[in-house]
Amino acid sequence: MGLDFTFLPEYAPFLLKGAGIALLVSGVAISLGIIFGLSLCFVVISKNRVLSVLGRIYQSLFRGTPILVQLLVIYYSLPVLGIDAPPLIAAMAALTMNASAFQAEIYRGGFMAIPKGQIEAARVLGIGIWRTRVRILIPQMMRSVIPPLVNDSVSILKNSSLISVIAVVDLMRVSQQIAAVTFRPAEIYIVAGAMYLMMNLVLAWVGRISERRFGRHL
């Protein structure tokens, strides 16, 4: 009853493909999450009461319920709404919507840290609100949010393991399939875990480097 990893080389390609899917879905969720997160952030801090409240409700929903539930809801709701999307797209959509809610909070923190006087100076100079956001606020917000962003990315990668539940053939699903064939669940899941760990360590390392590069001037 020892651990036998000899089957690994034969199944390695499948595992790598699964990891690739996990990275793909996570990557999309992280990138789109940044864009939508920034937008959501501006909605939440907007002076328009209606928009602000709607934004907060969205945040509350996606941060206050399990990602698994969100995945299931979105996966099963899409057909009902008439959208015919493959599981992969549903997975990306769910992870992105979830990521946006968390990221918006991170950016809001970054925004709060910027002295309001900078915005006033821009106003008096006649710089419009969008230009102020793009040229003055966002560059500063991005620099101060790199560590929480990296943490979030790690979470997103871990959350991606759940898309196996809606039939996406990611690393988890591949592992399950291999376990069913080789009857070596302990070994295969330990390997899968190690792969996730490695990806996350790389992410954290990238984060440290980015922080060093972008953390100047402020």
Place this chain on the structure above:
Amino acid sequence: MTKTANMAATDSEAGDPLVGGDSVIRIECLHKFFGDNEVLCDINMQVKQKEVLCVIGPSGSGKSTLLRCIVFLEEYDRGRIYIEGKLLGFREAGGRLVRDSERNVSRCRRNVGMVFQQFNLWPHMTALGNVTEALVGVKRMPRAAANEIGSAVLTKVGLADKLDAYPSRLSGGQQQRVAIARALAMEPHVMLFDEPTSALDPELVGEVLQVMKQLANEGMTMVVVTHEMGFAAEVADRVIFMDFGQIVEEGTAADIFRVAQSSRLKQFLDTWRARNTNLPE
């Protein structure tokens, strides 16, 4: 002779913005509330072209709020402010005053420049970047042209060698001079200064006041809220003394500093003299 605020009000005809001829800023019966607190009470004043007006008074007297109302960073509650004859922040609609659009407000205060106590530079841009941002973004100048103007104006405030420096590498006095250059680059008709030297170490105050004096000598219309009585006495054409949101006394610098009429102003200047010694007699 000093005049008190109410007399000034009767000189003008309420509602006609062009009376007073070349007044760059005209304020009529201005009131501003923060909740129940009346921070500005019946302010009436004008600023004429090329005039240097200094506003002095104790903390909390409403001086900064007044300045911020002039650029509509604070929305005033009653009265009118005219910038070069145009009503600021509101428009007539069916006999009432209605809040104007942000675009119109921007257009109205286009020729007003402001320098803040905390400089408010953008830390992720160089000095030149700070100065040219509005030129490129608002006046839609090509980068090269903007850089030329930016360099010229930074040279004028004595920072020709700091064009590519980031604010974090500049002293307080240098940062404030960049802020002044940033406002100047837009070629304003009037410059507002909100306690421009209050956040500076004493040794750095001089370099900023020097730039401001130079501007005054060149004929810039200026409204300066300041605690630097020496500067006010030397450079101001007129001085306004505020307390508790009201204009208590106004007149020429000579009048104010030499022949203070109201007891409150006397008290204020005596306190100031007790702590500083360079008020000219």
Place this chain on the structure above:
Amino acid sequence: MSFDFNLYVQYGPTLMAGLGFTVYVCALAALIGIVVGMVVAILQGLPVPPLRWVCRGYIEVIRGTPILVQLFIIYYGGPSFGLVLDAETVGIWGLGIYCGAYFAEVFRAGFESVPKGQTEAARLVGLSSARIIFRIKLPQMLILIIPPSINTLIMTIKESAILSIITVPEITKMTIQMVNETYAVFEPYIALAFLYWVIIEIVSRVGRAVEARISYL
């Protein structure tokens, strides 16, 4: 599109049972997590390098891998180690070990955040080490620790949904069951999301109240 409230009447008891199980599982897991976290945080603070490495390793590995993988290793892979446990036990202990790593970080940050000046001042006045720990460090740590602990607790509640995948009969599993049996999609999942949202709101509010009570700043 009609909304069938009868489904709730029909499945009410099942869902409530699931809800109860979720609360039960989360409470136990949180308990385990807090104890494990405290132990790890203390061990990590001791000047024994091998101990520090083991603790650090535990924290990094547990936080760096998805909880689903960890649960699968224990539940499906356990037999290979001679560990045959039922789903409930795997769920509670798995979740407990997972959140334990997060609590460990929270407690460690808490230990390190008490301003050094306070300990120095206490020493100068002549307080003994033990007294310093109990009367000065611990009380302040408590305040610093409460908000992040509440967040970790909320995280635990959300992660508990994953237990459904290894067939633990908590609320998500019961809801999925309801979906499979009734082919309805909206009613079950909306109720599920709502229930989690309510639980988490309650925990947040309680957390804020506790914070306000304890804080004397």
